[in-house]
Amino acid sequence: MRGLALCFLVMFGLAGGVQLWAKPQSAPEHLLRQYDQLQREGRQAQAEGLRRRLTEYYGDHVGVQVALAREAMRSGEWEFALAMLAEAGRSDGQALEVRMARAEIYRRQKRISEALQELETALRRARDHELADRAIGLMRLMQGQWEATIVHLTRHLNRSDGQDADAYCWRGLAWLRSGRPAQAEADFARALQLVPDLPEIWLYRAQALEGQGKLSEAVAAYARYLAESPQDSEARLAYAKLLQQLRRPSEVLKELRLVLQQRPNQREVLELVLQTARQTRQYHLALEVIERLISLDPANAQLWLQKSLLLDLMYRDKEALAALDEYEKLIRKNAPRLLPSYYARRANAYRKLGRLEEALQSLNTALDMSPSYGYAYYLRADVYWRLGKVEAALADLDTAEKTNNERYPQLYIKRAEILRAQGKWDEALKQLDRAVETAPTVSFARTQRAGLLLTMGRWEDALQEYTQVREDTQEHPSTAAYARAMSAALQGDWEQAERIAEDHLADMPTDPLTGYNMACAWALFADLRVRKFQALPSDPQVILYKQRALALLEKTFQVGYTDRWHTVHDPDLFCLHREAAFWQIVGTSRPFTEP
Known part of the structure; x- marks a missing residue:
């Protein structure tokens, strides 16, 4: 029995994992x-x-x-x-x-x-x-x-x-x-x-x-590592770059913000934040980053130019001019070959502010320095048009087309705008056909062509053009939202059209261009109900749509939009010209007569 008890005791010791009877070594x-x-x-x-x-x-x-x-x-x-x-x-x-x-x-x-x-x-x-x-x-x-x-x-x-x-x-x-x-x-x-x-x-x-x-699997592995090692900023930066490859910009920005907490002045990180902020149109964040980069390298002319371009996108034209002046100080001595682009960009800001004579003077200076500068001819054509010099405007567009090695859809779109304002709709349509042919993926070219087809009453053709507009990260997202809303309106689906316009506005409530484009959409809703669907101008829904368009237009100017001339001459908004509120918003009592 003693032997059996000893056997049980040994087995119990082994099962417990203590193993006191194993050899010491x-x-x-x-x-x-x-x-x-x-x-x-x-x-x-x-x-x-x-x-x-x-x-x-x-x-x-x-x-x-x-x-x-x-x-x-x-x-x-x-x-x-x-x-x-x-x-x-x-x-x-x-x-x-x-x-x-x-x-x-x-x-x-x-x-x-x-x-x-x-x-x-x-x-x-x-x-x-x-x-x-x-x-x-x-x-x-x-x-x-x-x-x-x-x-x-x-x-x-x-x-x-x-x-x-x-x-x-x-x-x-x-x-x-x-x-x-x-x-x-x-x-x-x-x-x-x-x-x-x-x-x-x-x-x-x-x-x-x-x-x-295997990028998706790599993302999961990085996430697992960073959950255990959140302070590894180098790995987090690599993770952010991988997310950028997968086009997940919101997550990229989240990770880069964390990296910036540890590396607040690292240029590579700041430039990645700037690039992603621009891509997601978080312009205030982009401006903050550019200003930090300028504080690190105030003699970098390109940073001042980027700041000016960003402020231009934000419709902060006076500040854009001030940044351009800093850019000019730096390039005049070190890179005078860039001066023509400075004068052209300054003219663009003057143009939007309505300072047309100053814009014209800057463009003439740019062209004196660089007679083959196509962008300057394009801008001067627009300035001439705004000054009522139509023939000079068309001549400059011809010159711009000849001096560019590539064909740019903007040239054809601008020529179409001028011809359309003269009532030459068929000629204008041919120009927009060339714009779409030149750049079939450029959404703005298609929306302009669709808008002219609306003016001509060619509803089905306009609908077909709107449905071909696709989301494009290179263009403003409101262009695609505007096209979707117009597609729904042309098919009489007013509830869907309204929802698209309001949802997009909710996503970018303080963006001037979003407000402007959605104001155009609401104005066209009213116009379509009368012209295509035979509603009376006194129809409550028509009145409601016009009121919504006017409210958005007013807010657009409040948040920074400045181009009053374009607003008055935009065909999308012609149905608002009979409203006194429209002229109060654009700041002029001069009525505009349609051609």
Whole structure:
């Protein structure tokens, strides 16, 4: 019976995982392997219990101390890990495991010379150690010798039990750095099977996936890594660039804002924020970034030009002129060849402010400096038209067309506007046909052609043109929304047309061009109900649509829109000319007579 009781006692001890009867020299190693296995299987409660027993019974064992130090290292507790290794070093200062673990920590801290010194010292004393290939592989990795890294770590993994997650990670990194992301990704995947919560491997795996073109999987891997290592601004910047490739600008901006908290003055980050803010038309953010860039480099003429162009998009024309003046000061001495573009852009701002004589003077100066400057001829044509000099305007458009190597749809659109105002609708339509032919993907060309077809009463043709307008990141989003709303209105779906216009306005409530284009849409709703659907001008719905158009137009001028001349001459708004409120908004009592 005593023998049977002793047998049960031994079995009970083994089941409990304490194993007090194992041989003293093998027990810690066996328990460490059991601890690793429990962690890999996700049995955290049992692993934690075994960890406590390891600390209690074998806390002074070098292998246990190194294992606990590595665990602390993986969770970012580097100082605690180094303290553990210092304690282990007092027990066995020459142990290769101690120096290798210390080298791993130094490597993570980017203290490469100290890490290499630790490994070289250890290898001088333990060249034949079973972990020598592991140590040499790590050393070659830090020295950038990728092939040697792969050879030594492969030899180590073949001789070991294949459970060394760090070795797989290092070999994967060598594969990755030598341009073989598929092999790298396989090693990282194996390392994550062994240690699923090791953040560093998620980062490297993200890079390997990106190198293979698996961008969606790479995004997920980056997100997993950053959830564990939120302070790694370099990885977050790489993550933002990847999101940019996938055209997810809102997420890009979110990540870049976090990077900026750590790198507030890094030019690369600021330029990426600027690019994305422009793309998403967050102009106030873009302006803030440009001003920060200018504070870092006030003598950069291109930054002042970018600021002027941005303020132009925001319809802050007077501020745009001031930024242009700073641009002119910088280029007059250092890059005088750019002066014609300065005068042309200044003329554009004058034109929108109604300062036509000043605009004309600037354009003449630009053309004196550069007689083949097509954009200046195009702008001067518009100024001539606004001054009532129609023949001079058409002549300048002809010259602009001849001086440009490429055909620009804006030239044909401008010529069509002038011809349309003269009542030459068929000739104007031919010009818009050329504009669409030249740039079939330019939405503005199609909406202009559709607008003329509306004027001519060709409803089906106009509908077909509107339905071909597509979303385009290069154009203002209100152009596509305007086209969708008009398509619904032409089909008599007023509820849908109203919803499209209001939803888009809700997305960009303070954007001047959005307000202007939606005002045009509401005005055309009223016009279509009368001209196409035979409603009376006194119809309550017609009156409601006109009131909505006028309210939007008034708000548009309040938030910065300044081009009153264009507003008066825009055919989309002709149905409002009989409303006294329209003339109050545009600031003139002079009635406009349709041709």
